[in-house]
Amino acid sequence: MRVAALAGGVGGAKLAHGLAQRLPPTDLTIIVNSADDFEHLGLRISPDLDTVCYTLAGMANPRTGWGRANETWNTMSALEQLGAPGWFRLGDKDIATHLRRTLLLNQGERLSSVVKEFCSAWGIHHSVLPMTDERVATIVETDEGELAFQEYFVHRQCLPRVKGFRLEGIDSALPAPQVIDAINGAEFIILCPSNPWVSIAPILAVEGIRAALARRKVVAVSPIIGGRALRGPAAKMYAELGIEPSAVAVAGHYRDLCAGFVLDVSDANLEQAVSDMGMQTLVTRTIMRSSADRGKLAAGVLGFLQDKLT
């Protein structure tokens, strides 16, 4: 049962980890958003790729949802003493990731090959691919003007009202090597519970990816539960864009792409509405508090695919 999963940050990383618990490395490829990558303090930073890799390697900080566990902050403190901005917190071990990536990219290596080296060093056996090796940057159009994604997300804590999104560089971005092959070779595609606007949409916007997905059986897991996102601004974005935030809104978002949709038990009352859009549905516990929860949700989704989409 070969699967390709599309993922952004924390929620996506957790389900990706669950899938990695249930599928052998040959049968799972995780395709990760790289449109929130940015350059900061002279470092090339790939937040979603790092969250996915740190989570798969068991190195993620469970408290913050970003960065590594058991961190120290000595470089950051010394940087601030030298006048560097401190709003994007980088731990000492995390900085090693960015320093090494910056060096390798500056030497001409592709992002996908850097990720491969990191996975190998961190003992990650499943394939993790950035959506593209080119630089793409999510720009958030807000009532305060355009903001680079991390500026909006971290520095401004998602406070400005969202009016839309723009993906800088998307027109010349090609899928990273093996992305299209992984999709074509998969029986099923899983859209992890990541932000539809800023995590999944950029992946879908890379040339050829949506077309490849259209030929496969795709299931999405709702990142909106009870009208709220567990983490991050997805619900706020729906509301500000004039759409009532709910699992139904997400299902509507993906209706052209998905044959199946997974809702949380707390949204069981919405199952009919999703079903009416022509999608198979699974209602299950989608909140992943523990590592075991991740494996359980993955197993549930895989069983659903097998039972309802074959």
Added chain:
Amino acid sequence: MRVAALAGGVGGAKLAHGLAQRLPPTDLTIIVNSADDFEHLGLRISPDLDTVCYTLAGMANPRTGWGRANETWNTMSALEQLGAPGWFRLGDKDIATHLRRTLLLNQGERLSSVVKEFCSAWGIHHSVLPMTDERVATIVETDEGELAFQEYFVHRQCLPRVKGFRLEGIDSALPAPQVIDAINGAEFIILCPSNPWVSIAPILAVEGIRAALARRKVVAVSPIIGGRALRGPAAKMYAELGIEPSAVAVAGHYRDLCAGFVLDVSDANLEQAVSDMGMQTLVTRTIMRSSADRGKLAAGVLGFLQDKLT
């Protein structure tokens, strides 16, 4: 009593600190070798400038002679896990210095202006100037071929036999702003007890510096005591270049430049030989174990200048 001091690493930094204890900021400029600067792990590293600044700020690691006190090593360990070479040890706080410098230099700032910003952030009130803002690199010619300085010094631990030195980029290197003014404005120049071959020689080789020094009263403090260098390869270099390492050899090295020479008490028997070269001599304790020792040596040298060279 205005002084300009030329310095390289540890010994030079210690005397510079002693001078800073005895002279107000208006009366002391420290001109530092930057020919051992190099790029490593994607970072622009200035070992002598950092040693001087860390020492002046009271942040130097007293045990190692490089890097900062109370360091942690988490970035370095994580870098090594990712395949980065580990022979040049960078502490977490120290990395902040290099990261910030790399960013500012890449943004087009001059090295001298970066050093000025760092001094201000670290509470250093005396002027610290790199010899030049241009990139100059000491290449050590050895029996194993040419080695970049840090490769020879740190990676190979000074083991290859030295045949000579080459200063890459020296022909197009201009003195950093204020270097020539500081020399011209000083009554006295002090060559700190730094390696004559790889710390002081590069400073002297920058266009215009030797000529400016020739018009001033210059005193050197011997870095060779009892035929040995307290730290580093100076004595080994003299021997490999066919010169018996001693304070006399150092005095011979500087005889065209210096009107005064300072020897350690343990080399009192060499005073006559130095004096015979036509230099005023001071025999005093030159080993600086404590911060107070630094101030004492500085006071001794300043008194000697006042008494014998005016």
